[in-house]
Amino acid sequence: MTISRGFFGHHDPRAADLPPGQHLTHGFPVLTAGPTQLIPTERWSFTITPEIGEPKRWSWDEMTALPSEEITVDIHCVTRWTKLGTRWRGVALDTFFEDVETDDDYAMVHSYGGYTTNLPLEDLLGGRAWIAYEFEGEPLHAEHGGPARLLVPHLYFWKSAKWVKGITMQRSDEPGFWESFGYHTYGDPWREQRYADD
Ligand SMILES: Nc1nc2c(c(=O)[nH]1)N[C@H]1C(S)=C(S)[C@@H](COP(=O)(O)O)O[C@H]1N2
Numbered sequence: 001m002t003i004s005r006g007f008f009g010h011h012d013p014r015a016a017d018l019p020p021g022q023h024l025t026h027g028f029p030v031l032t033a034g035p036t037q038l039i040p041t042e043r044w045s046f047t048i049t050p051e052i053g054e055p056k057r058w059s060w061d062e063m064t065a066l067p068s069e070e071i072t073v074d075i076h077c078v079t080r081w082t083k084l085g086t087r088w089r090g091v092a093l094d095t096f097f098e099d100v101e102t103d104d105d106y107a108m109v110h111s112y113g114g115y116t117t118n119l120p121l122e123d124l125l126g127g128r129a130w131i132a133y134e135f136e137g138e139p140l141h142a143e144h145g146g147p148a149r150l151l152v153p154h155l156y157f158w159k160s161a162k163w164v165k166g167i168t169m170q171r172s173d174e175p176g177f178w179e180s181f182g183y184h185t186y187g188d189p190w191r192e193q194r195y196a197d198d
Pocket residue numbers: 028029030031032033034077078111112113115143144145157158159160161162163
């Protein structure tokens with residue numbers, strides 16, 4: 001069966017895919033607190049540091065040699081834009097965590113340039129989060145977090161740290177950059193968890 005756009009009148013055919021309070025964008029806005037980081041791949045590395053135990057580090061070549069996936073997902077910014085059907089290539093966080101021993105339930109994600117964001121370890125696992133390094137078939141542009149960013153599309157997009165550098169594991173859920181300025185500690189767009197009290 002085919003359903004023409006006209007069937008839905010003037011409403012967007014995928015309006016059902018919009019979380020509450022969001023509107024569609026067809027562009028790709030750039031949102032960065034501070035300057036764009038320019039990190040050559042030779043200088044890029046990604047480190048997971050448990051609270052107790054050995055850190056594990058991947059160079060660019062080691063990271064890109066890991067099995068990657070093509071991911072098509074909707075992304076939701078807390079400033080109310082949603083972009084449907086974005087296509088990325090990346091390595092699932094499950095793959096990195098296979099090599100890490102940790103008893104810690106929370107993660108603090110760190111970026112080159114100092115940005116941070118927190119989330120439960122659980123939300124990085126189960127095929128729901130990636131280190132992404134291609135967007136729409138091209139190397140990820142620096143303004144969107146290239147050479148590599150975190151991609152956690154089931155949470156508001158501020159959790160998807162650009163120029164990702166590492167993850168430190170922690171026993172408790174400490175706030176990252178926006179979270180310490182009053183944004184929600186978890187940030188589920190479907191429950192409209194924008195600010196601390198939502
Ligand atoms: N390092 C870093 N990552 C970041 C940000 C930032 O300022 N610095 N902004 C966040 C916010 S608020 C959003 S909405 C998205 C924007 O990603 P984009 O610029 O690729 O659209 O990146 C997130 N990751």
